[in-house]
Amino acid sequence: MDSIVEQYLKQNPASAAFVRYNPIWYRYLSRNPGRIREMEKEAKIFYGKTFPQQLENLNNRIQMINMLTQVAKAMKD
Numbered sequence: 001m002d003s004i005v006e007q008y009l010k011q012n013p014a015s016a017a018f019v020r021y022n023p024i025w026y027r028y029l030s031r032n033p034g035r036i037r038e039m040e041k042e043a044k045i046f047y048g049k050t051f052p053q054q055l056e057n058l059n060n061r062i063q064m065i066n067m068l069t070q071v072a073k074a075m076k077d
Helices: 003-011 013-021 024-031 033-047 051-076
Strands: none
Touching: 003 013, 003 033, 013 024, 013 033, 024 033
16 A cells, blocks of 8 residues: 555544445555545545535434424423
């Protein structure tokens, strides 16, 4: 593997963990180190850090809070 890729993975433990979970990326990065940006995009999807995923997560939390307030109101009555 290229020294630049190894250094990048040492500096970014989340990316290194992603590569460990998906070993095919070892092959991709060793053959073409320029695919680091593509690997970063895949890692964001894997960890749920894309904007649509974060928005969905926020929406789920809001729905949970609404449900809990409805339950609290029902218990109060």
